[in-house]
Amino acid sequence: MGELIFRPDPAVWQVVPPAAEAADWYERQIAQAPAAARDAVAAASALALRARVDTELSAVLLLIDPDAELYAMLAIAALDGVPAPDSAEGAVGIAEALVRSPWPAEPLAFDFGAVTGWRMTLLDEAGAEGDAQVALPQTVSTVYVADARRRCVVVTLSSLLPLAAAVVQTHAERLIASFDIAEGATPGA
């Protein structure tokens, strides 16, 4: 299968390196972080490394903005031999299998030309306030199910406050719009 290629904006995203480079990358993250945000940067970087090392994801990207106290992780999986779903129901099924929520995912179709698909926003049960009658979720998760040259690419954005999610979704969508499949290319190149 061809490799997924994409062009992350370096002003927004860091591509989390594979295990061989993990220790150096982690040390650099800590060293470059403002003192007040060092713990948060360390935690976000460790989580991103774990996702990168423990799974067979195509790539993991990290957004760190200590001034805005914004930390987001984007996990990208290009599925081998799996065609992209051709309906919102299929995309919702993938999203709901990835992110467990008592409330259904809300699909929104996108079309970036060469890349099409659905964005699903899911309300997170963890941390929700309220009660059984009226729940007040505090965070949302986002799953993109994209068709890049007939290949299914699933992108999961970490749990975020709704306003932060709205901001990071625009960054994520710029990245998704750059998706392409090329034989022999290096992921993230």
Next chain:
Amino acid sequence: MSLRAELVESGRGMPGFAVLLPDGWEATDADFGSLRPRLDAVVAQLPAANRAVVRERVEAMLAAARAEAARADVIRAFAPAALDPQDYVPVNLVASWLRAPAGGSLQDLGAGLIANRGALPLDPGGTILRWSADQEATVEGGQVQVAGSGYLLPVPGHPTVGLMFRSQILRGVDDAVLAADGEKNLSLLCDAIVASVRWRRG
């Protein structure tokens, strides 16, 4: 049966839902019990000489609100939780069950709202109806203008019951008027809150 028991009884068997509130907003029960600490704090900030009178007025307003909530099958009221009067944002959103008249369906109610109130779909799927519900009232000799909207959502598994939201934005009192941008932003905020409703899977 107590008022609270009546309120709980009226909502029994109805599905739960989730709603996303903006930062700093809170949900208040239909018996307004959770408002008590905040009202006490506000009254405590007043000059001692005025407290008794204000407290009496507040108690009367709360009693009227509780009676209205029971009559209207109110589920929750949502509003910014500012304690400091300087941070007060003049908006609230009330969620209630709306039951179709005997023999009718929610679809009939929706058709009536479209025909008589100019209701239009809020969302691309057309599941949320929204209509303008501005009000003007005379309160203690002054004119109070309240902008707002009504929203109606179908309730899964209950063809004769809808989930209604009613937004109220204090547009102006006599000559003091909220800026048009402020009113528009608060209106969009209420739209977004209602559009975030998701029904819990059964």
